[in-house]
Amino acid sequence: MFSPSAVQRFFQDVLYSDYHATDWDVVVEPARESTYIEVDTRLLSLPARPFSTEKIRQLLAEEIETHAFRSMAGRRSPLALLASGTANYSSTEEGLAKHYIQQVIMRMQGKQKNNSWPGTLAIGLMAGVISPPLTFRSLCAFLEKVFFIKNVLAGGYESLAAAGEAAKQEAWKRTSRTTRGVTDLTVPGLCSLKDRIYLQGALDVARYLAETGDAQQLYVGKIGIGQIEAMKELHIVGPSLPHLHLALDLDLHDRIAAFEQK
Numbered sequence: 001m002f003s004p005s006a007v008q009r010f011f012q013d014v015l016y017s018d019y020h021a022t023d024w025d026v027v028v029e030p031a032r033e034s035t036y037i038e039v040d041t042r043l044l045s046l047p048a049r050p051f052s053t054e055k056i057r058q059l060l061a062e063e064i065e066t067h068a069f070r071s072m073a074g075r076r077s078p079l080a081l082l083a084s085g086t087a088n089y090s091s092t093e094e095g096l097a098k099h100y101i102q103q104v105i106m107r108m109q110g111k112q113k114n115n116s117w118p119g120t121l122a123i124g125l126m127a128g129v130i131s132p133p134l135t136f137r138s139l140c141a142f143l144e145k146v147f148f149i150k151n152v153l154a155g156g157y158e159s160l161a162a163a164g165e166a167a168k169q170e171a172w173k174r175t176s177r178t179t180r181g182v183t184d185l186t187v188p189g190l191c192s193l194k195d196r197i198y199l200q201g202a203l204d205v206a207r208y209l210a211e212t213g214d215a216q217q218l219y220v221g222k223i224g225i226g227q228i229e230a231m232k233e234l235h236i237v238g239p240s241l242p243h244l245h246l247a248l249d250l251d252l253h254d255r256i257a258a259f260e261q262k
Contacts, residue, residue, distance in 0.1 A: 001050040004028045006260040008046055010056070013259070014064060015044075018244055021072050037063050039071035039222075040084060053253045054108070061104050061247035066097040069243060074221025076240040082221025089222045095201025096218050099209065104247045115202070118143070119195030122178040126191040133189030136179055143171035219243055 002010075008026045015021040023042050030048040037044050044063060051059070070093060074082025085093075098115070105113045122143065126134045134142070147167035157163040179185060180192045208225050209215060217228050219239040231237065246252070 001052055002056065002256055002260055003050060004046055004048050006256060007051050007056055007059075009259040010256045011044060011046075011060070011064060014060065014246060015068070018246060019064075019069070019072060019241065021068070024068065024072075035059055035063055037067050039067065042068075042071075044068065053256065056256060057104050057108065057247045057252060058101050060252075061100045062097040065243065065245070065247055066093060066100055069239075070096075070219060070222045073219055073239040073241055074223075077221055077236055079221070079234065079236065082223060082236075085222035086224060086227050088224040088226060091197035091201035092205060092218060092224045093201065093222060094198050095203070095205030096215065098198070098202045099205050099215070100247065107248050107250075117199045118146075118174055119178070120199045121146075122174055123191055123193055123196055126178055126189065127193075128189055135188045136175055136182075136185035138188075139178065140171050140175040143174055144168050147171055216243075 005028065008028050011026045012024075015024045015026065021042070024044065025042065026044045026046065028048050029045045032045055032047045035044070035046055071083050074080070074084075077083075102112060105111070122139060125131065125142065126139050128134070144167050147170045148164050151157055151163035151167050152160065157166065177195065178191050180194070182190045182192070184190070204225055205218070208218075216238050217231065218225070220231055220236050221239075223231060249255075
């Protein structure tokens with residue numbers, strides 16, 4: 001496990017030394033529970049907690065070498081819009097990040113990770129896709145049971161009570177995320193559909209890569225798969241800077257450790 005300050009210095013060095021993005025900053029924010037990136041202000045925020053090497057690899061792949069990289073490439077391209085994002089870019093970006101993380105896991109562990117899509121499940125249940133629509137309270141109660149079973153089967157908890165408490169917290173967070181922007185939580189069926197982009201993007205990117213076998217066109221900026229032909233007409237056919245695939249580096253642990261000692 002590495003301290004948040006070491007991870008901050010490591011990510012800052014990757015941005016500065018490897019990608020020459022000296023206009024980006026990495027900060028530790030104790031109030032945050034998860035990592036957050038803001039490409040328009042060029043800021044990566046980390047929670048104030050330790051990180052494992054595996055987690056750092058995945059954050060490097062997702063936050064820096066996908067989200068930040070596509071923005072940096074877009075900013076250095078002939079079309080500045082590509083730094084912020086075209087229509088429907090987000091699902092492609094999340095799918096590309098998922099694909100890269102799977103590459104990292106395969107490289108390090110020799111096997112694929114089985115994905116689950118709790119956001120898609122929560123939206124489908126609340127919106128009433130295959131069952132009557134749910135309210136905040138009924139969705140939260142259902143997800144608590146789902147997450148409790150998952151926690152028990154996965155192990156790692158000292159007792160059933162601990163697994164149940166973790167499930168309750170996870171269900172509350174997921175249901176709250178699903179109902180962002182909803183002012184009346186007693187009305188069934190009202191929810192935010194944003195989290196559908198993760199599964200949609202993973203499927204779209206998988207199909208695209210199966211057909212072409214080349215992800216380079218997706219790294220030209222924050223574009224969706226639907227804008228690839230338009231990019232070709234503008235002669236934007238590859239990223240404006242090299243993608244280094246640092247998250248796949250087998251010696252990454254030693255590089256991070258050097259920042260822990262500073």
